[in-house]
Amino acid sequence: LNTNLNEKKEREQWGSKIGFLLAAAGSAVGLGNIWKFPYMAGKNGGGAFVLIYFAMLIIVGFTLMMAELTIGRHTQLSPVGAYRKLKAKWAWVGSIGVLAGFIILSFYSVIGGWVIKYIVKGITGAFAGVEATAFEGIFVNFITSPAEPLIYHALFMILTLGIVFGGIKGGIEKYSKILMPALFIMMTLVMVRSMTLPGAMEGVKFMLKPDFSAISGGTILAALGQVFFSLSLGMGTMITYGSYLSKDENLVESSFQIPLIDTAVALIAGLTVLPAVFAFGFDPSGGPGLLFITLPAVFSQMPLGSIFAIIFFVLVLFAALTSSISLLEVVVSYVVDEMNWERKKASLIFGILIFLMGIPSSLGLGVWSNIKLIGGKDILDSMSFLAENVMMPLGGLLLCIFIGWVWGLDNAYKEVTNDGKVKFGLMHVWGFVIKYVAPIAIAVIFVQGVFFS
């Protein structure tokens, strides 16, 4: 025992290939897919948004996924240390990621809390026999009240840090292996129910038929931001998860599988939410309330609706948790790697700090609703805009420049192919996109969307 005392602790690793895949897909699949994607599609012309989303996914999604995993696995370090190891002057880029993780989790947990509240409502039968028009009032009353949402926010945070406490194999991987398969099963069940409702096909058509008149520069930035958010990219989450990978893992395969799973879940969520909305004659452009107002109203009118409501919100909770643990892990791994803290202490202290940071986002919907930060947005929307539409694209842009122009494509090629052992036919296309296409596309969309729309 004594001989080990002064040695650096060995870095934990994922226990299995499937464990890593489920954890990484779990990070990607979250509120972004189930809550945000359907309402963004609803607001931005249905199929038109889906098409732009696909374009962004192909140009930046796969590319950056591979880029982050490559850097993480190569350095075996969380983002700040990873950048520092490759080029000391770039360490600050890693810190943007840690800060983004902190900010995103602070409001993500508030919304995660709403999901728990809706599970409780479902179980206590609070949805049964309620008029369809009453759900808006119920939701608004809840989120604008000062104390109750904070209790659920705390609860969500406790679940999140409880999992991160257990570390990579014994926490994140263990729970992802339970929660993700459960999510797939429940999701399929609810989708089949939704798509077999009379009139459901209108919703399917809406998602597949593009209305291009609903598209503007803002829509394109929104779709880009959504790709970053949905795939957990641009802030080092996948660098962090990649840092726990062994040298013989196939990065090329994983970089395709994770985005494919994520996109499949977003589409399934769209095909669950929108057909139900159309079948009962609601408006698909309901915005953020689609999940908490429109859907409960739909469930209340469906045969066996309360059971489907419970299943649905439980699956949303599972999706949210496998994402929130990855957000906390970005922060925790930074504190563990850079400040040498114990994992448990880091999870607890930073879990509490992030909880506190989320309080204004929650209060900003009610008692502090007169506070507007960015462009007239309330606190929660401002945080989300700052993280998704500014910090993540910026982090992604810098990552491309770093790999293409600083660290160098040859180094990246070596790592991504395990020193030439893994076949990767599109390797040079990937390099070209990282070096030229993705940074230019991100920069143009970013400048256009933030300053001219």
Ligand code: PFF
């Ligand atoms: N990808 C998650 C979602 O779609 O809900 C959100 C997220 C998780 C963003 C982890 C960023 C992150 F690092």
